[in-house]
Amino acid sequence: MARVAFWTIWAPVLATAMPAQAADPARAAAWVERLGWGPSAAPDTGPAPSSDAWLRHQLDDRIDPLPPVVQARIDGLRINREPVAALVVEADAMQRDLKTIADPDRKKAARQAYQKAMNGLADEARTRFILRALYSPDQLRERMTWFWFNHFNVQAGKRDIRAMVGDYEETIRAHALGRFRDLLEATLRHPAMLRYLDNDQNAAGKINENYAREIMELHSMGVGSGYTQTDVQELARILTGVGVDLKPDAPRLKPALQPFYRRAGLFAFNPARHDFGTKHFLGHEIKGTGFAEVEQALDLIAESPATATHVSRRIATYFMGDDPRPALVAHMAATFRQTHGDIAAVLKTMIRSRDFPASLGKGFKDPVGYTLSAVRLGYGDRDITNVRPIIAWIRQMGEGLYDHETPDGYDLSSAAWAAPGQMATRFDIARALGNGAARLFQPPDADPATPPPPSAPPMLKDSPILAARMGTLGEPTLAALAQARSPAEWNALYFSSPAFMHR
Numbered sequence: 001m002a003r004v005a006f007w008t009i010w011a012p013v014l015a016t017a018m019p020a021q022a023a024d025p026a027r028a029a030a031w032v033e034r035l036g037w038g039p040s041a042a043p044d045t046g047p048a049p050s051s052d053a054w055l056r057h058q059l060d061d062r063i064d065p066l067p068p069v070v071q072a073r074i075d076g077l078r079i080n081r082e083p084v085a086a087l088v089v090e091a092d093a094m095q096r097d098l099k100t101i102a103d104p105d106r107k108k109a110a111r112q113a114y115q116k117a118m119n120g121l122a123d124e125a126r127t128r129f130i131l132r133a134l135y136s137p138d139q140l141r142e143r144m145t146w147f148w149f150n151h152f153n154v155q156a157g158k159r160d161i162r163a164m165v166g167d168y169e170e171t172i173r174a175h176a177l178g179r180f181r182d183l184l185e186a187t188l189r190h191p192a193m194l195r196y197l198d199n200d201q202n203a204a205g206k207i208n209e210n211y212a213r214e215i216m217e218l219h220s221m222g223v224g225s226g227y228t229q230t231d232v233q234e235l236a237r238i239l240t241g242v243g244v245d246l247k248p249d250a251p252r253l254k255p256a257l258q259p260f261y262r263r264a265g266l267f268a269f270n271p272a273r274h275d276f277g278t279k280h281f282l283g284h285e286i287k288g289t290g291f292a293e294v295e296q297a298l299d300l301i302a303e304s305p306a307t308a309t310h311v312s313r314r315i316a317t318y319f320m321g322d323d324p325r326p327a328l329v330a331h332m333a334a335t336f337r338q339t340h341g342d343i344a345a346v347l348k349t350m351i352r353s354r355d356f357p358a359s360l361g362k363g364f365k366d367p368v369g370y371t372l373s374a375v376r377l378g379y380g381d382r383d384i385t386n387v388r389p390i391i392a393w394i395r396q397m398g399e400g401l402y403d404h405e406t407p408d409g410y411d412l413s414s415a416a417w418a419a420p421g422q423m424a425t426r427f428d429i430a431r432a433l434g435n436g437a438a439r440l441f442q443p444p445d446a447d448p449a450t451p452p453p454p455s456a457p458p459m460l461k462d463s464p465i466l467a468a469r470m471g472t473l474g475e476p477t478l479a480a481l482a483q484a485r486s487p488a489e490w491n492a493l494y495f496s497s498p499a500f501m502h503r
Contacts, residue, residue, distance in 0.1 A: 027049075027050050028048055028049035028050050028468075029049070029465055029468055029469060030050075030360045030361065030503075031049045031050040031054075031360075032049045032139065033360075033373060033503040034319060034356075034360060034363070034503055035058060035139065035140050035143065035319070035351070036058075036139025036140060036142070036143055037133045037134070037139060037142060037143060037369065037372040037373055037376055038369075038372065038373025038374075038376045038377055038503075039376065039377060039465045040134075040376040040377070040380030040381070041376070041377060041378065041379065041380040041381040041382075041458065041463065041465070042135075042380045042381040043381070046137060055348070055351065057137075058138070058139065058140035058141075059140065059177065059344040059347060059348060060177075061177050061178060061344065063138060063141065063173075064136070064137045064138050066131075066132065066135055066136055067135055069383060070131050070135045073131060074128050074131060074132075077124045077127065077128060078120075078121065078124060079121060079124045079125060079128065079166035079167070080128070083265075084163070084164055084166070084167035084191075084265065084266065085246075085265050085266050087121060087163045087164075088160060088163045088164060088191065088246060088266060089246050090117075090163075091114070091117065091118060091121075091160050091162075091163045092160065092246050094110070094113070094114045094117065095114060095160075097110065098110045098111060098114060118160070118162040118163060119162065121162050121163050121165075121166065122156045122162040122165055122166075122402060123388075123391070124166060125156075125165050125166030125169060125401075125402065126387075126391050126401045126402070127387050127391075127444075128166065128169075129145075129146075129169060129401060130372075130387040130390050130391065131384075131387065133146075133372050134372065134375060134376055134380060134384065135380075140177070140347070141173065141176050141177055142173075144176040144177060144343070144347075145169065145172055145173045145176045146368060147176075147314075147315070147318050148172045148175075148176055148183065149168075149169055149172050149402075150404075150409035150410055151218075151219065151314060151409060152172065152183075152187045152193065152219060153404055153406075153407050153408070153409035153410075154168060154192045154193055154195075154196040154402070154407075155196065155402065155403065155404060155405050155406075156402035156403070157403070157405075158195065158196055159195045159196075160195065161192050161195055161196055164190070164191050164192040164195070164266075165192055165402050167190070167192070168187075168190050168192035168193070171186050171187070171190055172186070172187070174186075176343070177343050177344045177347075178342075178343060178344075179340065179341045179342055179343065180302055180307075180311060180336070180341030180343060181298060181299070181302035181303075181340065181341050183343075184215075184219065184220065184298055184301070184302055185295070185298055187219075188215075188242070188294070188298070189264065189267045190267070191244040191265075191266040191267060193211070194211070194242065194243055194244050194267070195244060196407070197210045197211035197214055197407060198210045198211065199211040199212075199239055199242055199243060200243035200244045201243075202236060202239055202240050202241075202242070202243070203240050203241065203273040203274075204237075204240050204241070204273060204274060204275035204276075205275075207233070207236050207237065207240065207275075208236065209232055209233065209236040211236075211239060212232050212233075212235035212236035212238075212239055213232050213236075214407045215235065215301065216231065216232055216235065216301070218407055218408055218409075220301045220302070220304070220306075220307040220310065220311070221301065221304055221306040221307050221310055222306060222307075222309070222310030225304075225306035225309075225310065226306060227282065227306075230280075231281055231282055234279040234280055234281040234286075235281055235297055237275045237277070237279050238275075238279055238281065238286065238293045238294055238297050239294060240273055240274045240275045241269055241270045241271060241272070241273040241274030241275075241290075241291075242269055242291070242294060243268055243269075243270065243273070244266050244267065244268065245263065245266065245267075245268035245270070246266065250263065251270060251272065253270075253271065253272055254272075257271040257272055260274070260290035260291065262290075262291050269290065269291045269294075271290055274288075274290060275288070276288030276290070279293070281297055281300065282297075282300050282301075282304070284296075284300060302340075302341055303337075303340070305333070305337060307336075307341075308333040308334075308336035308337045308341075309329060309330070309333045311336065311341075311346075312329050312332035312333040312336055312346060313329045314412070315332065315346060315347065315350065316328060316329055316332060316350055317412045317413075318412055319350065319356075319363070320350070320355065320356065320359040320362075320363060321359055321362050321363035321364065321414060322413050322414055322415075324355070325355055328350065328353050328355045331349055331353065332346050332349050332350055335348075335349040360503075361472075361502050361503070362502065363414070363502060363503045364414035364417060364418055364501060364502055364503075365417070365501055365502065365503050366399055366410065366412075366416075366417050367393075367394050367397030367398060367399035367417060367422075368394055368399055368401075369503065370397070370426065370501065371390055371393050371394050371397070371429070372390075373500075373503070374429075374430070374433050374495050374500070375390060375433070375437075375440070377458075377460070377463075377465065378433055378434075378437070378458040378460065378491065378495075379437065379440060379458065382440075382441070383441075384440045384441065385440070385441055385442065385443060385444060386439060386440055386441065386442045386443065386444045386446065387440075387444070388439075388444065389432070389437065389439045389440055390440070393429045393432075396425055396429070397417070397422060397425050397426065397429070398417075398422070399417075426495075426496065426501075427492075427496050429495075430491075430492045430493075430495035430496040431492045433491065433492070433495050434457060434460075434488050434489065434490070434491030434492030434493075434494075434495055435457055435488045435491075435492065436454065436455035436456055436457045436458075436488070437455060438452040438453060438454055438455035439452050440455075441453075441455055457487050457488040457491055458487075458491060459487055460487075460490065460491045460494055461481075461487065461490050461491075461494075466494070469499070472499070473497075473499050474498075474499070477497050477498065477499050480493055480497065481493050481494060481497070
């Protein structure tokens, strides 16, 4: 069925229809759609989704193992075998060697080798993210990992961040359901964030406010929450000396400064670059005590009521759609303050609210959510050996993994992803998914120009997941599906429908 036919069928429905409230038989699928990356075709042996046992499991801070074949594939990745410091130091050496080459042809070859190595590391991180999203039993953790990465966004293409981005995402994953204060400091200490927002260039007498501004504006308190430009400037002073060091040895420091030096992997606090003067930040006086000033400032930021409200509103928007009810945000923020930023507790407050079940089916999937949910529904019971098409589909829809240039991250609003051009691209992807998505089952290094062996389309119409959902579909959707002339076309129409676009 041609793209124009898809648009003819679905444009009026997408413009006016909202999926029906999920009935009891579809409740489990609706919860997995909302709190994970969608129901999977793989057999589910755990607690029933939406049950108390399932929710406790999803909110548990322990990480469950992946299927052995998936874990083996991840273990084979370079980013899993080698520490991030070694990868970054090697990339830095390649770049320095490049500068010494005079011969144009050798220089071109060396530049291409460098770019290939760097792109390969970023693609490994994307591969690992996709595999975990598709197969991890910890679906809520995986969804929160993407949320927090977007909240604390870095762009892989800047400087040498491609070599760091996989470790940065791992750092976020480890704290995704923990305390916000710990997550905030973990991102602050990571070289990817320090490189991205240029804090490694922030030094006494040469202040760089980029990171300080974004911590206040995007990561914590939010615009218009009461902090001032002076607070930003004072935080920038507090952050002087917080940076990245690739050298194996500590810098030479005066004896008086040596006790203040801190180092952990590539993270370094260099007291020789720090402004030890007294600062006045968020109404508090902070004496010059080195990195302890940073920890004191983070305590003030994390405990601020404005941070509780801003972060709670972002979480509610991400999970429940545009404009969450202010009373719910206030309730979540109160939990945030009472628990000192316990992320799992804030999520539980949201999930147990009356707003949450009422919102099911009303949120619009962003490209990451759309693609992952489609692949899980259609192919979650199969061993996907090549995730490159998934990465490409997400990028084609404008939400490429680690690609967003500015620190505000991708837009959480539905309007950002529902334009006609977006829908046309989704229809193309829906056809590929509905028709068997054969390239998913090629070797990852297969020649893209070589046609893959045919792959049978999934029989979505006959799946138990769809059987539970059929009663919730509106008449226009059922009428459109009735036009399908083959299983592949039925799949493509369903993946293109408003019922599937929403969560």
